[in-house]
Amino acid sequence: MRGLTERLYKAGILLQLLAFVLGLAFTQAAFAAEPGSLAAIKAAGKIRIAVFADKPPFGYLDESGKNVGFDLVIARRVVKDLFGREDAVEWVLLEPANRVEYLEANKVDIVFANFTVTKARAEKVDFALPYMKVALGVVSPDRNVIRDIKDLRGKKLIVIKGTTAETYFAEKHPEVELLKFDEISEAFQALTDGRGAGLSNDNTFLFAWANTNKGYTVGVPSLGSLDTIAPAVRKGNKELLAWLNGEIRNLGKEKFIHKAYAEALAPYYGNSVDPEDLVIEGGEFR
Amino acid sequence: MNLEFMQGALPLYASALLLTLRISLLGIVLSLVLGLLCSLVLYQRERERSRALWGLGKLVCVYIEFSRNTPLLIQLFFLYYALPKLGLMLSNEECAVIGLTFLGGGYMAESFRSGLEGVSRVQFELGLSIGLKPLQLVRFVIFPQALALAVPALGANCIFLIKETSVVSIVALPDLMSVAKELIGMYYNTLEALFLLVLCYLLLLVPVSFLLTLLERKLRYAEFGI
Numbered sequence: 477m478r479g480l481t482e483r484l485y486k487a488g489i490l491l492q493l494l495a496f497v498l499g500l501a502f503t504q505a506a507f508a509a510e511p512g513s514l515a516a517i518k519a520a521g522k523i524r525i526a527v528f529a530d531k532p533p534f535g536y537l538d539e540s541g542k543n544v545g546f547d548l549v550i551a552r553r554v555v556k557d558l559f560g561r562e563d564a565v566e567w568v569l570l571e572p573a574n575r576v577e578y579l580e581a582n583k584v585d586i587v588f589a590n591f592t593v594t595k596a597r598a599e600k601v602d603f604a605l606p607y608m609k610v611a612l613g614v615v616s617p618d619r620n621v622i623r624d625i626k627d628l629r630g631k632k633l634i635v636i637k638g639t640t641a642e643t644y645f646a647e648k649h650p651e652v653e654l655l656k657f658d659e660i661s662e663a664f665q666a667l668t669d670g671r672g673a674g675l676s677n678d679n680t681f682l683f684a685w686a687n688t689n690k691g692y693t694v695g696v697p698s699l700g701s702l703d704t705i706a707p708a709v710r711k712g713n714k715e716l717l718a719w720l721n722g723e724i725r726n727l728g729k730e731k732f733i734h735k736a737y738a739e740a741l742a743p744y745y746g747n748s749v750d751p752e753d754l755v756i757e758g759g760e761f762r
Numbered sequence: 763m764n765l766e767f768m769q770g771a772l773p774l775y776a777s778a779l780l781l782t783l784r785i786s787l788l789g790i791v792l793s794l795v796l797g798l799l800c801s802l803v804l805y806q807r808e809r810e811r812s813r814a815l816w817g818l819g820k821l822v823c824v825y826i827e828f829s830r831n832t833p834l835l836i837q838l839f840f841l842y843y844a845l846p847k848l849g850l851m852l853s854n855e856e857c858a859v860i861g862l863t864f865l866g867g868g869y870m871a872e873s874f875r876s877g878l879e880g881v882s883r884v885q886f887e888l889g890l891s892i893g894l895k896p897l898q899l900v901r902f903v904i905f906p907q908a909l910a911l912a913v914p915a916l917g918a919n920c921i922f923l924i925k926e927t928s929v930v931s932i933v934a935l936p937d938l939m940s941v942a943k944e945l946i947g948m949y950y951n952t953l954e955a956l957f958l959l960v961l962c963y964l965l966l967l968v969p970v971s972f973l974l975t976l977l978e979r980k981l982r983y984a985e986f987g988i
Contacts (some may be wrong), residue, residue, distance in 0.1 A: 573947030580952065600950040637940075638947025646948065655854075655934045656944060662843070666934065669846040 512585050514715045522564045525551050526584040529569040530661040533684050533744040534590045543567045546740040550607060551588040551707075553732060554723055571659050573638025576600045579710045586720070587708045590678065592640045594703070602711055604720040605759025606704030607733050612641050613679030614696035615667070615686050621695040622674040628652045631673035636663045641676040644700050667692075678705075680754055684744040704761050721759065728758020767951050768958060771941075778941040779962050785855065785937070786924040789862025793923065794916070796863060797870020800826065804871070805878045822871070829868030835929045837861045842933040854933040861930075862923055869919045877912025878904070910982045917974035921967060928963075938962050 517523050527547055528535030535545040555565045568584045575591055578584045579601050592610055593603045614633070616622040632655045635642045645652050655672050657663040664685070667675045674695070675682075682694045709716045727733065733755045741754070800822045807819035829837075841857040852860065881904050889899040931940030942959040946952050 573943055576950040577946060577952055580950075596949060637944050642944070643948050656936070656940070657934055658931065658943065662932070665843055669843070669851070671934075 512582060512710060512713055512716065514719055517585055517716070518559075521559075522566055523555060523558065523586065524566045524568055524584040525555070526568045526570050526575065526578050526587040526589050527551065528572075528589045528660070530659065531590060531681060532688075533740050534681065535588075543569075544740070546608075546736055547588045547590055549736040549740050550727070550733065551586075553727065553736075554586075554588075554707075554720070557723055557726075558719075571638070572636050573658065575638065575708070579708060582710065585709065585713075585716065590681070590705055591708050592678070592703045593706050594640060594643070596643070597708070600711060601708040602713065602717050603706045603708045604717055605724040606706040606756050606761050607724065607759070608680070608705040608756055609702055609754055609761065610678045610680050610705050611702050612644055612676055612699040613682045613694050614674045614676045614699065615682040615692050615694045616674035617670075618691050618693055620673065621693050623695045625649055625652065625696070625699075627695075628673060632671070634663050634667050634672035634675040636660055636677065639677060640700070640703065641678075645676065648700070680749075683749060684741070687744055687746070687748065704756065706759075724759045728760070731757055733757050763957070764951055764954050767949065768954050771945055771955070771958060774941050774945070775938065775958055775962050778936055778938045779966060781935065782924070782927050782937045782962075783966065785858050785862065785930065785935070786927050788859045789866055789923055789927070790920050792859065792863040793866025793870050793919075796867035797872075798874050800867060800871035801874035801878060804875055826868040826871055829864050830872075834861055834865050834926050835932060837864055838929065838932050854930075854935050857933045858927070858930040858935055862926065865926065866919060866923045869922070870916065873912045873915035873919060874908070876915065877908035877910075880911040881907045906981075913974075913978050913981050917971075917978065920974065921971060924967060924970065925963070 527543055528545075529537050529543070531545070533545050535543070535547045538544045551565075552562050556562045558564075568578065570578055570589065572589075575587050575589055576597060579587055587601070590608075591597070591603075593606060597603070614622050614625075614628075622628060628649075629651070632653050633645065634655045634657065635645060637656050637658055642654065642656065645654055655666065657666060660677075663675060663677075666672060668689075676696075676699070679694065679698055683697075686692045686694050707720060709720065734751060734757065737751045737755050741749075742751075803815065803818050803822050807815045838857055838861045841852060841861055842854065845852060885903055885907065886899065889903040894903065927937055928939040930937050931943065934940075936944075938959055942955045945955040949955075
């Protein structure tokens with residue numbers, strides 16, 4: 477009798493586990509199908525936009541804790557054109573590896589966090605028209621500059637999880653040993669502590685970082701393919717995507733991305749970068 | 763669920779599982795040693811009223827409070843990011859093991875102490891009265907009873923420490939949690955990656971929990987009557 481009860485009990489536990497897993501699978505499907513329509517956003521009176529808090533000069537917090545940067549200048553304008561005022565927005569701060577997840581789980585409506593367009597990502601989210609060009613780079617200390625990927629042999633390269641740099645090195649140069657961090661700020665902390673020979677990320681970001689941090693050089697200025705950076709919406713959210721694309725085309729007519737560059741990036745780059753190497757107007761990338 | 767992706771990810775999870783196991787084991791063994799030493803200091807302090815022991819005991823108390831009342835995450839942050847500023851550079855694995863030992867030592871010390879204190883005073887007197895030397899008294903009378911009393915708490919601490927390893931990705935160690943996050947970040951198969959993560963932790967912890975129950979039965983034969 478005891479054996480039977482025990483067996484029934486065990487079967488019960490197994491069933492519960494199964495139900496839990498199935499439940500997970502279905503919730504996922506339900507979220508993916510739910511559209512955060514433009515009407516729903518307008519009814520809520522605010523839009524949720526994901527941005528970075530630790531990637532100056534693209535998305536960061538200033539001394540007063542305000543979200544600022546190149547991405548933010550463009551995102552604020554988008555909010556203003558949608559609602560007629562700039563403050564109808566909830567800024568959601570995230571780390572790079574969470575960008576797709578936050579859209580899929582319906583935590584945000586748009587990701588405006590220096591999001592490089594890649595094939596793998598485009599399968600999970602819908603990218604709008606691009607506003608920026610980017611390639612990868614490697615920054616390293618002046619006393620031991622990395623000028624070529626060959627220089628990395630037997631050394632550690634710091635990358636941030638969920639970035640194109642991580643994917644690039646994992647797939648194209650598996651011989652390079654990677655030291656992976658969740659947060660951008662932790663990764664740079666590790667670089668300055670000398671835990672790695674260099675750090676790889678978007679070259680645009682590294683130029684700005686090396687300009688403000690003495691003793692570091694972007695020894696590998698361009699690596700991999702030239703990619704674009706664009707805002708993204710949840711997969712299948714066609715209405716918001718179409719509106720956002722229209723908005724980016726309109727901004728191109730008044731050369732707004734150049735204005736955003738002058739406001740947020742020029743102070744960091746000075747004359748070291750030509751705006752035309754970085755800015756895309758109206759989503760037209762050749 | 764994308765089974766092909768899960769199959770491809772298995773080797774990554776396997777090596778991460780080994781790493782998690784290695785750090786956990788090192789952390790558990792070292793924290794058991796540290797905990798035992800600390801509890802012996804506290805225990806002896808009650809019996810001998812020497813000044814040196816009193817000071818040492820105070821130090822142990824401070825350590826226990828400190829280790830039990832700060833999160834592992836913060837301890838790891840300190841070891842990995844703050845110590846280099848003071849000129850001490852530890853590797854990420856050293857940081858993880860030291861962090862776990864520091865945290866676990868406090869918990870283990872308290873568990874051992876409760877076990878030692880649970881052994882009744884009469885047992886000493888009885889032991890002495892049949893002519894046992896102090897070391898024999900500890901080896902054959904006090905320690906087996908104290909261990910039997912402490913083992914459920916010690917076992918719970920072991921499981922706690924294994925679970926706590928899930929934060930070591932903060933020091934860039936490719937443990938289970940870290941691999942799951944990485945796969946999500948690179949291939950965006952959130953459900954599959956997290957499902958494998960839960961499965962791996964179960965795979966790791968269920969046998970440990972089972973072994974601990976067996977150990978408990980074995981050590982507490984007086985109570986279980988086996």
